[in-house]
Amino acid sequence: MNILFFSEQSPFLDTRVGGAENSMRLIAEGLAARGHDVTYASLRPDAGRAPRELTRNGVRIRLCASPRRSLRGRLFRRFGLRGSAVGRVFDGLAWARVRRQLFGAAAKAGRRFDVAYVFYEMDFLAQALAARDAEMRGMPIVMRMAGVSWADEIRAGGPGLAARIGGIFNAVDAVNYLSPSSRDLVEASAREVGLGFAPQSSFLADIGVDAGNTALGWRGPSEGPGLTLLCATRFSPNQKRQDLLIEALGLLRGKLPFRATLIGDGPTREPLTRRLIELGLGEQVEIRPFAPQAELWEVMRGADLLCHPCDHEGVSKIILESMMIGLPVLASDVTPLPDYVIEGETGHRVRNTPEAWAARLMEIAGAKGELPALSARARTFVETAYSVERNLDLYEARLRDLAEGAPPGKSRPGA
Numbered sequence: 001m002n003i004l005f006f007s008e009q010s011p012f013l014d015t016r017v018g019g020a021e022n023s024m025r026l027i028a029e030g031l032a033a034r035g036h037d038v039t040y041a042s043l044r045p046d047a048g049r050a051p052r053e054l055t056r057n058g059v060r061i062r063l064c065a066s067p068r069r070s071l072r073g074r075l076f077r078r079f080g081l082r083g084s085a086v087g088r089v090f091d092g093l094a095w096a097r098v099r100r101q102l103f104g105a106a107a108k109a110g111r112r113f114d115v116a117y118v119f120y121e122m123d124f125l126a127q128a129l130a131a132r133d134a135e136m137r138g139m140p141i142v143m144r145m146a147g148v149s150w151a152d153e154i155r156a157g158g159p160g161l162a163a164r165i166g167g168i169f170n171a172v173d174a175v176n177y178l179s180p181s182s183r184d185l186v187e188a189s190a191r192e193v194g195l196g197f198a199p200q201s202s203f204l205a206d207i208g209v210d211a212g213n214t215a216l217g218w219r220g221p222s223e224g225p226g227l228t229l230l231c232a233t234r235f236s237p238n239q240k241r242q243d244l245l246i247e248a249l250g251l252l253r254g255k256l257p258f259r260a261t262l263i264g265d266g267p268t269r270e271p272l273t274r275r276l277i278e279l280g281l282g283e284q285v286e287i288r289p290f291a292p293q294a295e296l297w298e299v300m301r302g303a304d305l306l307c308h309p310c311d312h313e314g315v316s317k318i319i320l321e322s323m324m325i326g327l328p329v330l331a332s333d334v335t336p337l338p339d340y341v342i343e344g345e346t347g348h349r350v351r352n353t354p355e356a357w358a359a360r361l362m363e364i365a366g367a368k369g370e371l372p373a374l375s376a377r378a379r380t381f382v383e384t385a386y387s388v389e390r391n392l393d394l395y396e397a398r399l400r401d402l403a404e405g406a407p408p409g410k411s412r413p414g415a
Contacts, residue, residue: 001403002037003028004113006102006128008121010042010063012056016265016290018234019317020119020146025059026207027117030392031399032058039113041102043068051101064101067094067123095123103131114403117142117176120150125168140173140402145182146314151189152238159194166195174402175199178206178315181336185312205394206315208386209324217301218326218375221368226257227361230303230327232296232318233310235266241309241332241352242272248357250279256365260285260307261299300327304371305364309352313337320386323347323378328371330360340385346378 011017011025025040032038038059043066044052052063106113113136116128120143132139154162169175177183183204190197222228233240242262249260262272262285269287276285291299300306306322308331319341322329329347331337341347350360364371384390 001031001114001400002112003031003039003399004102004116005038005040005118006042006116006121006124007119008043008066008068008124010040010045010061012040012042012054012059012061013045015045020144020314022317023146023207023315024117024119024144026210026388027392027395028059029057030207030388031396034392034396036396039106043098045069049097051105062102064098065094067091067098091123095127098124099127099131099135103127103135107135112136113139115140115142115399117144117399118172119144120146120169122150122165122168125172129168129171142174142176142399142402143169143172144176145186146178147239148186148189148312149239151193151195154193154195162193162195166190166197170196170198170200173200174398175202176398177202177204179204179336179339181339182314185335203394203398205391205398206386207391207395208388209317209320209382210388217297219301221304221371224257225365226259227365227368228302228304229258229260229307229361230263230299230305231260231307231309232263232300233308233316235264235269235272237268239311239313240264240266240268241311242268243275244309244332244352244354244357245307246272246275246279246281246285247354248361249281249285251354251358252361253280253284256362258284258361258365261303262287263289263291263296263299265289297321297325300325303327304368305330305361307357308332308337309357310334310337311352315340315386319347320382323382326375326379328364328374328378330364340381342381344374346381347374 005024005028007021007024009015009017009021011021028038028040039062040059041062041064044063047069049065054061116139118125118128118141128141132141150165154165231242231245235242249258252258273287276282300322306327306329308316308319308329310332312334319329319331323346329341331341331347331349332352333349337349341349343349350356
């Protein structure tokens with residue numbers, strides 16, 4: 001198969017990307033290793049207008065001119081014009097250039113994509129759908145549904161945005177949900193914001209983590225009564241909830257010895273740093289920017305517990321990597337985390353209040369001797385359910401079905 005992947009940010013460059021992009025990279029590299037012709041397209045991280053091409057691990061990487069980085073785009077954002085009628089016209093022209101640099105160039109070279117696998121980024125999806133009717137006539141499009149940030153956009157943008165997003169979602173050929181509970185969350189969120197979501201077909205799959213590159217290395221619980229905590233995720237409002245952990249640590253000050261490291265960047269980092277100082281936690285809690293993967297894994301090996309507070313989540317890459325390394329997990333008891341953070345078996349979950357987080361941390365600190373057994377069970381679970389090779393078989397089959405004109409339908413993981 002000739003397969004196209006697209007996400008606005010490229011996981012093949014030395015830039016920080018999220019779990020979705022890293023998952024897509026694993027799928028792309030795995031399919032390339034199996035002999036498929038794989039292109040991974042993204043936007044250039046600079047203001048260059050000409051496309052760039054390079055190759056990594058058998059994947060052809062194409063970087064298109066970014067509407068986000070152009071001088072006009074930066075000026076429009078600076079003066080608040082991007083959402084205006086003029087701004088929308090010029091934004092559309094910039095995205096049309098992305099379409100020409102990717103689909104038009106491929107068609108001119110006599111190359112056809114048999115199937116496209118695309119993150120749920122609306123501007124590019126609209127161009128891919130247009131290309132499906134023109135340059136790449138009939139090309140099936142799979143949309144990776146890894147979260148519900150689009151619901152927050154609709155709440156802010158109103159019913160007109162819901163109609164646009166719903167039209168795009170319902171026009172793709174298949175939706176890739178990551179888990180049963182993730183699908184339930186998406187459907188519930190769509191109902192809540194009035195989005196008439198009726199995908200043409202769908203399937204359940206997530207690539208998981210590469211055991212070969214995530215060696216077991218947890219050094220075990222620290223000595224003594226306290227806890228060494230790690231939280232590594234974006235400081236993002238309406239989803240990530242580092243504030244719950246910080247408030248819980250404020251409640252534990254003077255009651256439980258602890259040291260905590262929060263790794264990440266994002267809009268809530270600065271106010272939460274100020275809150276740490278107000279609570280007198282400046283010497284016990286450190287906030288660091290995102291770290292290279294090897295450096296992050298080393299911090300994970302030395303911690304007692306990964307804390308992952310959130311209001312909702314997809315299939316969290318940091319949680320799966322923690323399980324693979326052996327670091328025990330305490331996460332919010334929210335959909336769809338119970339699919340893989342199974343209470344007492346693969347990790348622990350807790351209600352989303354500071355008091356509940358504080359009480360659960362005290363409980364875990366008092367039973368640190370049980371953490372190695374929990375760690376071993378989590379490692380076994382993720383090796384079985386979230387093995388790259390196992391799940392790559394599933395992706396290959398589903399994409400081939402679409403390329404050959406057979407919708408994948410709704411399926412169970414591993415089906």
